[in-house]
Amino acid sequence: MSFGWHRIWKDHFVASLNPGFTAKPGPSPQRILDVAGGTGDIAFRMLRQAHVINENPETHVTISDINPAMLSVGRQRAESQLPVNQLEALSFLEADATSFRQLDGTFSVDSASIDLYTVAFGIRNFTDIPAALREAYRVLRPGGVFACLEFSKIASTDENPAAALFDAVYKRWSFSAIPMIGQIVAGDRDSYQYLVESIERFPSQDEFRDMIVDAGFVVGGRGYENLTGGIAAIHKGMKPLDG
Ligand SMILES: C[S@@+](CC[C@H](N)C(=O)[O-])C[C@H]1O[C@@H](n2cnc3c(N)ncnc32)[C@H](O)[C@@H]1O
Structure with missing residues:
Protein backbone atom coordinates (compact mmCIF):
# COMPACT_ATOMS: atom_id res chain seq x y z
CA MET A 1 0.00 0.00 0.00
CA SER A 2 2.92 2.35 0.56
CA PHE A 3 4.41 1.58 -2.91
CA GLY A 4 7.49 0.24 -1.10
CA TRP A 5 8.12 3.51 0.77
CA HIS A 6 7.92 1.71 4.13
CA ARG A 7 11.18 -0.10 3.32
CA ILE A 8 12.93 3.19 2.54
CA TRP A 9 11.51 4.78 5.72
CA LYS A 10 12.65 1.80 7.82
CA ASP A 11 16.16 1.88 6.26
CA HIS A 12 16.36 5.61 6.95
CA PHE A 13 15.01 5.17 10.52
CA VAL A 14 17.69 2.62 11.39
CA ALA A 15 20.50 4.50 9.60
CA SER A 16 19.54 7.69 11.46
CA LEU A 17 19.83 5.86 14.81
CA ASN A 18 23.10 4.20 13.77
CA PRO A 19 22.93 1.38 16.36
CA GLY A 20 26.22 -0.10 17.46
CA PHE A 21 28.15 3.09 16.80
CA THR A 22 30.75 3.84 19.46
CA ALA A 23 32.56 7.15 19.86
CA LYS A 24 35.67 5.33 21.14
CA PRO A 25 37.27 2.56 19.02
CA GLY A 26 36.22 -1.00 19.88
CA PRO A 27 32.92 -2.65 20.73
CA SER A 28 30.77 -1.49 23.59
CA PRO A 29 27.54 -3.09 24.86
CA GLN A 30 24.27 -1.63 23.58
CA ARG A 31 20.82 -2.87 24.52
CA ILE A 32 18.02 -2.16 22.08
CA LEU A 33 14.33 -2.83 22.71
CA ASP A 34 12.22 -2.90 19.54
CA VAL A 35 8.65 -2.60 20.79
CA ALA A 36 5.76 -3.82 18.63
CA GLY A 37 8.60 -5.38 16.68
CA GLY A 38 6.29 -7.81 14.85
CA THR A 39 8.20 -10.06 12.51
CA GLY A 40 11.55 -8.33 12.96
CA ASP A 41 11.89 -5.83 10.13
CA ILE A 42 13.45 -3.16 12.35
CA ALA A 43 15.38 -5.52 14.61
CA PHE A 44 17.10 -7.29 11.68
CA ARG A 45 18.15 -3.93 10.23
CA MET A 46 19.46 -2.86 13.66
CA LEU A 47 21.55 -6.00 14.01
CA ARG A 48 23.02 -5.61 10.53
CA GLN A 49 23.87 -1.94 11.08
CA ALA A 50 25.44 -2.67 14.48
CA HIS A 51 27.25 -5.93 13.77
CA VAL A 52 28.27 -5.52 10.13
CA ILE A 53 28.50 -1.78 9.42
CA ASN A 54 29.59 -0.58 12.88
CA GLU A 55 31.43 -3.83 13.70
CA ASN A 56 29.97 -3.86 17.22
CA PRO A 57 29.04 -7.46 18.09
CA GLU A 58 28.05 -6.40 21.60
CA THR A 59 24.77 -4.90 20.39
CA HIS A 60 21.78 -6.92 21.60
CA VAL A 61 18.23 -6.46 20.28
CA THR A 62 15.02 -7.65 21.94
CA ILE A 63 11.91 -7.85 19.79
CA SER A 64 8.88 -7.25 21.98
CA ASP A 65 5.32 -7.70 20.76
CA ILE A 66 1.90 -8.36 22.28
CA ASN A 67 1.07 -10.94 19.63
CA PRO A 68 2.77 -14.37 20.02
CA ALA A 69 1.96 -15.31 16.42
CA MET A 70 3.94 -12.31 15.15
CA LEU A 71 6.88 -13.28 17.38
CA SER A 72 6.73 -16.82 16.12
CA VAL A 73 6.99 -15.66 12.49
CA GLY A 74 9.80 -13.33 13.57
CA ARG A 75 11.68 -16.27 15.11
CA GLN A 76 11.33 -18.33 11.95
CA ARG A 77 12.47 -15.42 9.76
CA ALA A 78 15.44 -14.78 12.06
CA GLU A 79 16.52 -18.42 11.92
CA SER A 80 16.36 -18.48 8.13
CA GLN A 81 17.83 -15.02 7.43
CA LEU A 82 20.37 -14.08 10.10
CA PRO A 83 23.94 -15.32 10.54
CA VAL A 84 24.57 -17.16 13.80
CA ASN A 85 26.30 -14.27 15.59
CA GLN A 86 23.34 -11.95 14.92
CA LEU A 87 20.87 -14.67 15.89
CA GLU A 88 22.66 -15.02 19.22
CA ALA A 89 22.31 -11.28 19.81
CA LEU A 90 18.54 -11.38 19.35
CA SER A 91 15.81 -12.26 21.83
CA PHE A 92 12.02 -12.20 21.88
CA LEU A 93 9.58 -10.98 24.50
CA GLU A 94 5.82 -11.28 24.51
CA ALA A 95 4.55 -8.18 26.29
CA ASP A 96 2.09 -5.31 26.16
CA ALA A 97 4.10 -2.11 25.59
CA THR A 98 1.70 -0.09 27.73
CA SER A 99 2.85 -2.05 30.80
CA PHE A 100 5.76 -4.45 31.22
CA ARG A 101 4.49 -5.29 34.71
CA GLN A 102 3.93 -9.05 35.14
CA LEU A 103 1.40 -10.89 37.29
CA ASP A 104 3.91 -11.30 40.14
CA GLY A 105 4.49 -7.52 40.21
CA THR A 106 7.98 -7.60 38.64
CA PHE A 107 8.72 -6.07 35.24
CA SER A 108 9.65 -8.06 32.15
CA VAL A 109 11.91 -5.13 31.17
CA ASP A 110 13.91 -3.62 34.06
CA SER A 111 14.02 0.09 34.76
CA ALA A 112 16.97 1.97 33.21
CA SER A 113 18.12 -1.17 31.37
CA ILE A 114 17.77 -0.05 27.74
CA ASP A 115 19.98 2.23 25.60
CA LEU A 116 17.65 2.56 22.62
CA TYR A 117 13.87 2.03 22.48
CA THR A 118 12.35 1.82 19.03
CA VAL A 119 8.76 1.48 17.87
CA ALA A 120 7.83 1.42 14.19
CA PHE A 121 4.25 1.50 12.92
CA GLY A 122 3.07 0.19 16.27
CA ILE A 123 2.30 2.97 18.72
CA ARG A 124 -0.70 4.13 16.65
CA ASN A 125 -2.43 0.88 17.66
CA PHE A 126 -1.75 1.11 21.40
CA THR A 127 -4.82 1.60 23.57
CA ASP A 128 -2.95 3.96 25.93
CA ILE A 129 -0.14 5.87 24.19
CA PRO A 130 0.82 8.04 27.23
CA ALA A 131 1.21 4.84 29.30
CA ALA A 132 3.52 3.35 26.63
CA LEU A 133 5.59 6.57 26.62
CA ARG A 134 5.86 6.41 30.42
CA GLU A 135 7.05 2.79 30.16
CA ALA A 136 9.57 3.79 27.47
CA TYR A 137 10.89 6.44 29.87
CA ARG A 138 11.09 3.96 32.73
CA VAL A 139 13.01 1.26 30.83
CA LEU A 140 15.53 3.66 29.23
CA ARG A 141 18.72 4.52 31.05
CA PRO A 142 19.47 8.23 31.53
CA GLY A 143 20.78 9.42 28.16
CA GLY A 144 18.88 6.61 26.40
CA VAL A 145 16.91 7.36 23.24
CA PHE A 146 13.25 6.85 22.37
CA ALA A 147 12.64 6.67 18.60
CA CYS A 148 9.34 6.21 16.82
CA LEU A 149 8.54 5.74 13.12
CA GLU A 150 4.85 6.18 12.44
CA PHE A 151 2.38 7.32 9.83
CA SER A 152 1.70 10.99 10.30
CA LYS A 153 0.10 14.07 8.76
CA ILE A 154 1.02 15.82 5.52
CA PHE A 202 -3.18 9.50 15.37
CA PRO A 203 -1.95 12.89 16.70
CA SER A 204 -0.18 15.37 14.45
CA GLN A 205 3.61 15.61 14.55
CA ASP A 206 3.51 18.57 16.99
CA GLU A 207 0.89 16.93 19.23
CA PHE A 208 2.84 13.67 19.41
CA ARG A 209 6.10 15.56 20.10
CA ASP A 210 4.31 17.28 23.00
CA MET A 211 3.19 13.89 24.36
CA ILE A 212 6.82 12.69 24.24
CA VAL A 213 7.92 15.81 26.13
CA ASP A 214 5.08 15.32 28.65
CA ALA A 215 6.46 11.83 29.35
CA GLY A 216 9.73 13.45 30.45
CA PHE A 217 11.90 13.24 27.32
CA VAL A 218 13.93 16.11 25.93
CA VAL A 219 13.77 16.66 22.17
CA GLY A 220 16.19 18.35 19.81
CA GLY A 221 14.90 21.08 17.49
CA ARG A 222 11.23 20.55 16.73
CA GLY A 223 11.52 16.89 17.77
CA TYR A 224 10.65 15.10 14.55
CA GLU A 225 11.57 14.53 10.92
CA ASN A 226 8.91 14.34 8.24
CA LEU A 227 9.27 11.60 5.64
CA THR A 228 7.72 11.82 2.16
CA GLY A 229 6.04 15.14 2.92
CA GLY A 230 4.77 13.99 6.32
CA ILE A 231 3.05 10.73 5.25
CA ALA A 232 5.30 9.26 7.92
CA ALA A 233 7.48 10.89 10.57
CA ILE A 234 10.32 9.96 12.90
CA HIS A 235 10.10 11.30 16.45
CA LYS A 236 13.04 11.09 18.84
CA GLY A 237 13.46 11.99 22.50
CA MET A 238 16.22 11.49 25.02
CA LYS A 239 15.80 10.58 28.68
CA PRO A 240 17.63 13.37 30.52
CA LEU A 241 20.95 12.42 32.13
CA ASP A 242 19.51 13.40 35.51
CA GLY A 243 16.17 11.63 34.74
C1 LIG B 1 2.08 -2.95 11.79
S1 LIG B 1 2.90 -4.03 12.90
C2 LIG B 1 4.50 -3.30 12.89
C3 LIG B 1 5.58 -4.31 13.01
C4 LIG B 1 7.03 -3.80 12.88
N1 LIG B 1 7.36 -2.83 13.91
C5 LIG B 1 7.29 -3.24 11.53
O1 LIG B 1 7.50 -2.02 11.40
O2 LIG B 1 7.31 -4.01 10.56
C6 LIG B 1 2.23 -3.53 14.46
C7 LIG B 1 2.60 -4.45 15.61
O3 LIG B 1 2.18 -3.85 16.84
C8 LIG B 1 1.86 -4.90 17.73
N2 LIG B 1 1.12 -4.34 18.87
C9 LIG B 1 -0.12 -3.80 18.87
N3 LIG B 1 -0.47 -3.40 20.11
C10 LIG B 1 0.60 -3.67 20.92
C11 LIG B 1 0.89 -3.46 22.30
N4 LIG B 1 -0.01 -2.90 23.13
N5 LIG B 1 2.08 -3.85 22.78
C12 LIG B 1 3.00 -4.42 21.97
N6 LIG B 1 2.81 -4.64 20.65
C13 LIG B 1 1.62 -4.27 20.12
C14 LIG B 1 1.09 -5.87 16.84
O4 LIG B 1 1.01 -7.15 17.40
C15 LIG B 1 1.92 -5.80 15.56
O5 LIG B 1 2.91 -6.80 15.54
Whole structure:
Protein backbone atom coordinates (compact mmCIF):
# COMPACT_ATOMS: atom_id res chain seq x y z
CA MET A 1 0.00 0.00 0.00
CA SER A 2 2.92 2.35 0.56
CA PHE A 3 4.41 1.58 -2.91
CA GLY A 4 7.49 0.24 -1.10
CA TRP A 5 8.12 3.51 0.77
CA HIS A 6 7.92 1.71 4.13
CA ARG A 7 11.18 -0.10 3.32
CA ILE A 8 12.93 3.19 2.54
CA TRP A 9 11.51 4.78 5.72
CA LYS A 10 12.65 1.80 7.82
CA ASP A 11 16.16 1.88 6.26
CA HIS A 12 16.36 5.61 6.95
CA PHE A 13 15.01 5.17 10.52
CA VAL A 14 17.69 2.62 11.39
CA ALA A 15 20.50 4.50 9.60
CA SER A 16 19.54 7.69 11.46
CA LEU A 17 19.83 5.86 14.81
CA ASN A 18 23.10 4.20 13.77
CA PRO A 19 22.93 1.38 16.36
CA GLY A 20 26.22 -0.10 17.46
CA PHE A 21 28.15 3.09 16.80
CA THR A 22 30.75 3.84 19.46
CA ALA A 23 32.56 7.15 19.86
CA LYS A 24 35.67 5.33 21.14
CA PRO A 25 37.27 2.56 19.02
CA GLY A 26 36.22 -1.00 19.88
CA PRO A 27 32.92 -2.65 20.73
CA SER A 28 30.77 -1.49 23.59
CA PRO A 29 27.54 -3.09 24.86
CA GLN A 30 24.27 -1.63 23.58
CA ARG A 31 20.82 -2.87 24.52
CA ILE A 32 18.02 -2.16 22.08
CA LEU A 33 14.33 -2.83 22.71
CA ASP A 34 12.22 -2.90 19.54
CA VAL A 35 8.65 -2.60 20.79
CA ALA A 36 5.76 -3.82 18.63
CA GLY A 37 8.60 -5.38 16.68
CA GLY A 38 6.29 -7.81 14.85
CA THR A 39 8.20 -10.06 12.51
CA GLY A 40 11.55 -8.33 12.96
CA ASP A 41 11.89 -5.83 10.13
CA ILE A 42 13.45 -3.16 12.35
CA ALA A 43 15.38 -5.52 14.61
CA PHE A 44 17.10 -7.29 11.68
CA ARG A 45 18.15 -3.93 10.23
CA MET A 46 19.46 -2.86 13.66
CA LEU A 47 21.55 -6.00 14.01
CA ARG A 48 23.02 -5.61 10.53
CA GLN A 49 23.87 -1.94 11.08
CA ALA A 50 25.44 -2.67 14.48
CA HIS A 51 27.25 -5.93 13.77
CA VAL A 52 28.27 -5.52 10.13
CA ILE A 53 28.50 -1.78 9.42
CA ASN A 54 29.59 -0.58 12.88
CA GLU A 55 31.43 -3.83 13.70
CA ASN A 56 29.97 -3.86 17.22
CA PRO A 57 29.04 -7.46 18.09
CA GLU A 58 28.05 -6.40 21.60
CA THR A 59 24.77 -4.90 20.39
CA HIS A 60 21.78 -6.92 21.60
CA VAL A 61 18.23 -6.46 20.28
CA THR A 62 15.02 -7.65 21.94
CA ILE A 63 11.91 -7.85 19.79
CA SER A 64 8.88 -7.25 21.98
CA ASP A 65 5.32 -7.70 20.76
CA ILE A 66 1.90 -8.36 22.28
CA ASN A 67 1.07 -10.94 19.63
CA PRO A 68 2.77 -14.37 20.02
CA ALA A 69 1.96 -15.31 16.42
CA MET A 70 3.94 -12.31 15.15
CA LEU A 71 6.88 -13.28 17.38
CA SER A 72 6.73 -16.82 16.12
CA VAL A 73 6.99 -15.66 12.49
CA GLY A 74 9.80 -13.33 13.57
CA ARG A 75 11.68 -16.27 15.11
CA GLN A 76 11.33 -18.33 11.95
CA ARG A 77 12.47 -15.42 9.76
CA ALA A 78 15.44 -14.78 12.06
CA GLU A 79 16.52 -18.42 11.92
CA SER A 80 16.36 -18.48 8.13
CA GLN A 81 17.83 -15.02 7.43
CA LEU A 82 20.37 -14.08 10.10
CA PRO A 83 23.94 -15.32 10.54
CA VAL A 84 24.57 -17.16 13.80
CA ASN A 85 26.30 -14.27 15.59
CA GLN A 86 23.34 -11.95 14.92
CA LEU A 87 20.87 -14.67 15.89
CA GLU A 88 22.66 -15.02 19.22
CA ALA A 89 22.31 -11.28 19.81
CA LEU A 90 18.54 -11.38 19.35
CA SER A 91 15.81 -12.26 21.83
CA PHE A 92 12.02 -12.20 21.88
CA LEU A 93 9.58 -10.98 24.50
CA GLU A 94 5.82 -11.28 24.51
CA ALA A 95 4.55 -8.18 26.29
CA ASP A 96 2.09 -5.31 26.16
CA ALA A 97 4.10 -2.11 25.59
CA THR A 98 1.70 -0.09 27.73
CA SER A 99 2.85 -2.05 30.80
CA PHE A 100 5.76 -4.45 31.22
CA ARG A 101 4.49 -5.29 34.71
CA GLN A 102 3.93 -9.05 35.14
CA LEU A 103 1.40 -10.89 37.29
CA ASP A 104 3.91 -11.30 40.14
CA GLY A 105 4.49 -7.52 40.21
CA THR A 106 7.98 -7.60 38.64
CA PHE A 107 8.72 -6.07 35.24
CA SER A 108 9.65 -8.06 32.15
CA VAL A 109 11.91 -5.13 31.17
CA ASP A 110 13.91 -3.62 34.06
CA SER A 111 14.02 0.09 34.76
CA ALA A 112 16.97 1.97 33.21
CA SER A 113 18.12 -1.17 31.37
CA ILE A 114 17.77 -0.05 27.74
CA ASP A 115 19.98 2.23 25.60
CA LEU A 116 17.65 2.56 22.62
CA TYR A 117 13.87 2.03 22.48
CA THR A 118 12.35 1.82 19.03
CA VAL A 119 8.76 1.48 17.87
CA ALA A 120 7.83 1.42 14.19
CA PHE A 121 4.25 1.50 12.92
CA GLY A 122 3.07 0.19 16.27
CA ILE A 123 2.30 2.97 18.72
CA ARG A 124 -0.70 4.13 16.65
CA ASN A 125 -2.43 0.88 17.66
CA PHE A 126 -1.75 1.11 21.40
CA THR A 127 -4.82 1.60 23.57
CA ASP A 128 -2.95 3.96 25.93
CA ILE A 129 -0.14 5.87 24.19
CA PRO A 130 0.82 8.04 27.23
CA ALA A 131 1.21 4.84 29.30
CA ALA A 132 3.52 3.35 26.63
CA LEU A 133 5.59 6.57 26.62
CA ARG A 134 5.86 6.41 30.42
CA GLU A 135 7.05 2.79 30.16
CA ALA A 136 9.57 3.79 27.47
CA TYR A 137 10.89 6.44 29.87
CA ARG A 138 11.09 3.96 32.73
CA VAL A 139 13.01 1.26 30.83
CA LEU A 140 15.53 3.66 29.23
CA ARG A 141 18.72 4.52 31.05
CA PRO A 142 19.47 8.23 31.53
CA GLY A 143 20.78 9.42 28.16
CA GLY A 144 18.88 6.61 26.40
CA VAL A 145 16.91 7.36 23.24
CA PHE A 146 13.25 6.85 22.37
CA ALA A 147 12.64 6.67 18.60
CA CYS A 148 9.34 6.21 16.82
CA LEU A 149 8.54 5.74 13.12
CA GLU A 150 4.85 6.18 12.44
CA PHE A 151 2.38 7.32 9.83
CA SER A 152 1.70 10.99 10.30
CA LYS A 153 0.10 14.07 8.76
CA ILE A 154 1.02 15.82 5.52
CA ALA A 155 3.23 18.79 6.48
CA SER A 156 1.40 22.05 7.14
CA THR A 157 0.55 24.46 4.35
CA ASP A 158 2.77 27.12 5.99
CA GLU A 159 5.74 24.90 5.31
CA ASN A 160 4.69 23.82 1.85
CA PRO A 161 1.94 25.51 -0.18
CA ALA A 162 1.47 22.41 -2.35
CA ALA A 163 0.69 20.39 0.79
CA ALA A 164 -3.06 21.19 0.80
CA LEU A 165 -3.48 19.62 -2.65
CA PHE A 166 -1.23 16.67 -1.73
CA ASP A 167 -3.21 16.20 1.50
CA ALA A 168 -6.56 16.18 -0.34
CA VAL A 169 -5.33 13.68 -2.95
CA TYR A 170 -3.71 11.49 -0.28
CA LYS A 171 -6.85 11.44 1.90
CA ARG A 172 -9.06 10.57 -1.07
CA TRP A 173 -6.62 7.82 -2.05
CA SER A 174 -6.32 6.39 1.45
CA PHE A 175 -10.00 6.45 2.36
CA SER A 176 -11.33 5.08 -0.92
CA ALA A 177 -8.59 3.10 -2.64
CA ILE A 178 -6.76 1.45 0.26
CA PRO A 179 -9.80 -0.44 1.70
CA MET A 180 -10.82 -1.42 -1.83
CA ILE A 181 -7.34 -2.76 -2.67
CA GLY A 182 -7.33 -4.53 0.72
CA GLN A 183 -10.55 -6.26 -0.27
CA ILE A 184 -9.25 -7.29 -3.70
CA VAL A 185 -5.71 -8.34 -2.74
CA ALA A 186 -6.16 -9.67 0.82
CA GLY A 187 -9.93 -10.26 0.92
CA ASP A 188 -9.99 -8.06 4.03
CA ARG A 189 -11.58 -4.64 3.63
CA ASP A 190 -12.09 -4.05 7.39
CA SER A 191 -8.41 -4.27 8.37
CA TYR A 192 -7.45 -1.75 5.71
CA GLN A 193 -10.35 0.52 6.70
CA TYR A 194 -9.00 0.35 10.28
CA LEU A 195 -5.52 1.19 8.97
CA VAL A 196 -6.60 4.45 7.33
CA GLU A 197 -8.85 5.42 10.23
CA SER A 198 -6.09 4.80 12.80
CA ILE A 199 -3.69 6.94 10.76
CA GLU A 200 -6.27 9.74 10.67
CA ARG A 201 -6.87 9.49 14.44
CA PHE A 202 -3.18 9.50 15.37
CA PRO A 203 -1.95 12.89 16.70
CA SER A 204 -0.18 15.37 14.45
CA GLN A 205 3.61 15.61 14.55
CA ASP A 206 3.51 18.57 16.99
CA GLU A 207 0.89 16.93 19.23
CA PHE A 208 2.84 13.67 19.41
CA ARG A 209 6.10 15.56 20.10
CA ASP A 210 4.31 17.28 23.00
CA MET A 211 3.19 13.89 24.36
CA ILE A 212 6.82 12.69 24.24
CA VAL A 213 7.92 15.81 26.13
CA ASP A 214 5.08 15.32 28.65
CA ALA A 215 6.46 11.83 29.35
CA GLY A 216 9.73 13.45 30.45
CA PHE A 217 11.90 13.24 27.32
CA VAL A 218 13.93 16.11 25.93
CA VAL A 219 13.77 16.66 22.17
CA GLY A 220 16.19 18.35 19.81
CA GLY A 221 14.90 21.08 17.49
CA ARG A 222 11.23 20.55 16.73
CA GLY A 223 11.52 16.89 17.77
CA TYR A 224 10.65 15.10 14.55
CA GLU A 225 11.57 14.53 10.92
CA ASN A 226 8.91 14.34 8.24
CA LEU A 227 9.27 11.60 5.64
CA THR A 228 7.72 11.82 2.16
CA GLY A 229 6.04 15.14 2.92
CA GLY A 230 4.77 13.99 6.32
CA ILE A 231 3.05 10.73 5.25
CA ALA A 232 5.30 9.26 7.92
CA ALA A 233 7.48 10.89 10.57
CA ILE A 234 10.32 9.96 12.90
CA HIS A 235 10.10 11.30 16.45
CA LYS A 236 13.04 11.09 18.84
CA GLY A 237 13.46 11.99 22.50
CA MET A 238 16.22 11.49 25.02
CA LYS A 239 15.80 10.58 28.68
CA PRO A 240 17.63 13.37 30.52
CA LEU A 241 20.95 12.42 32.13
CA ASP A 242 19.51 13.40 35.51
CA GLY A 243 16.17 11.63 34.74
C1 LIG B 1 2.08 -2.95 11.79
S1 LIG B 1 2.90 -4.03 12.90
C2 LIG B 1 4.50 -3.30 12.89
C3 LIG B 1 5.58 -4.31 13.01
C4 LIG B 1 7.03 -3.80 12.88
N1 LIG B 1 7.36 -2.83 13.91
C5 LIG B 1 7.29 -3.24 11.53
O1 LIG B 1 7.50 -2.02 11.40
O2 LIG B 1 7.31 -4.01 10.56
C6 LIG B 1 2.23 -3.53 14.46
C7 LIG B 1 2.60 -4.45 15.61
O3 LIG B 1 2.18 -3.85 16.84
C8 LIG B 1 1.86 -4.90 17.73
N2 LIG B 1 1.12 -4.34 18.87
C9 LIG B 1 -0.12 -3.80 18.87
N3 LIG B 1 -0.47 -3.40 20.11
C10 LIG B 1 0.60 -3.67 20.92
C11 LIG B 1 0.89 -3.46 22.30
N4 LIG B 1 -0.01 -2.90 23.13
N5 LIG B 1 2.08 -3.85 22.78
C12 LIG B 1 3.00 -4.42 21.97
N6 LIG B 1 2.81 -4.64 20.65
C13 LIG B 1 1.62 -4.27 20.12
C14 LIG B 1 1.09 -5.87 16.84
O4 LIG B 1 1.01 -7.15 17.40
C15 LIG B 1 1.92 -5.80 15.56
O5 LIG B 1 2.91 -6.80 15.54
